[in-house]
Amino acid sequence: MPKKKQKTTRSLNLYLALIPAAMLVAFIIYLVVTPPAANLGTTQNTSIQPPARTGESAKPFTLNLIDGNGLKNEKLSFNPTAGEVVLLDFVHEWCRFCREMAPIMEKLHDEYSGKGVIFVTVAGGYNTNPAKTAEFIRNYGLSWPVVYDSNLDVFKAYGVQGTPTYFLITKDGKIATKLEGAQTYQTLAQQLEILLQQ
Amino acid sequence: MKLFYAAAAASTAGMVLSIYLTLLPPPQFCEISSFLSCETVLSSPYAYFLGLPTAAYGVVWFAVASSGVLLAADRKAVAKFMTIWSFFGVAAVAVLVYVEFFLIGSLCILCTVAHVLVFAVIAFYFYAKSRT
Incomplete structure (x- = not known):
């Protein structure tokens, strides 16, 4: 490939690579501003306990x-x-x-x-x-x-x-x-x- | 160079799909049976990892892969990074498929499409690298 064309392709690829990067940044900003669930926080009280099973007491x-x-x-x-x-x-x-x-x-x-x-x-x-x-x-x-x-x-x-x-x-x-x-x-x-x- | 663009296109498609799975409820066509059910998978506790929807990690993987495959064509350091990134992609898909089959007991078709796209990106990328 001629050097000039190679340089052009390299620049084009760099610019194209910025598009998904920009989309990712936009996505992260969107997630921060409007989380997909009402609250993304992990449970503090229940996650450390095993889930209720048949035969066990139902959890209040x-x-x-x-x-x-x-x-x-x-x-x-x-x-x-x-x-x-x-x-x-x-x-x-x-x-x-x-x-x-x-x-x-x-x-x-x-x-x-x-x-x-x-x-x-x-x-x-x-x-x-x-x-x-x-x-x-x-x-x-x-x-x-x-x-x-x-x-x-x-x-x-x-x-x-x-x-x-x-x-x-x-x-x-x-x-x-x-x-x-x-x-x-x-x-x-x-x-x-x-x-x-x- | 076309193969690198094909890898980038597959990766962009995967990113769009992952954004959809992160932000919107699964469509009705995804509910085929109790086994083939996106709702079952996406409403399970495994749909979240470290407080974020699992699909959000897919967005990150595909976004980085999209940029990576384009830059890896003529940058050796990026090419090395892409090899490691591909390994992470395959490992993540393996874990997710295991979770679907053995822990949830249901398969989400849209998630499977995303998994196939991971392999498509990697296949296009390594094939393109082998020809340069």
Whole structure:
């Protein structure tokens, strides 16, 4: 290659190499200004503890309540040993299977809340925000307590690896069943019936 | 020189994909089954590493590789760096695939595309180097 052309190519490559570098700088600035999750901080209390497993005691937690209007200025302190069966589910508003499960959850709530089952939904904050989560609650008419887990602290404490995930908790606060992914009404209802009879 | 540009193009594509995976929720076409599910992988605890989305590290790798392959064509020091950088890329992909298969139990197709792009960048780069 002639020296002049070689020099031109070298300069061109240098300028081209600046483009991805500039994109990276822009990306880092964007991440700093608007983090993809509400909070990127790692959990301090839960990460050092092993996640809850079936047969073990369900972990208590305190999170902000959220409804169709957004985050409420009120916290829910979840105490699994309150003497009632609990259906604890973990969702993300953008999760297709969680949306598909919403009518099933509503039906379960209608059927079992009167029989002493407590329903609590933990809505994750990964790649979403309280406004979008509130819209999800509004659109699907969730009428039971929903809490917002911005840092996924409770997700990690319960070893949730994907949404939706369901935990069925006994009256004495033990995790009886963990179900991952979309479930049928019958599966969840059957599990609740077993726990109610215990 | 065309092969270096091909490596840079593959790397830029990987960077754009990684930016997408960092900032936006996975698209619906990514949900094929309970095993082939981007949501399962990207909503798992492994989707974060040291407080940052794992895909953000992909952005960094691809951005550096994009610049690196262009500069490595006629700069020996950068070429050496690119060899080390390629090793990091392959090692990271190996770890991520292990996590997907054995720890999460689901495969994210878009993440797999990014993994394939890592190998494409490295293949184009080393093939280009072998011809210069």
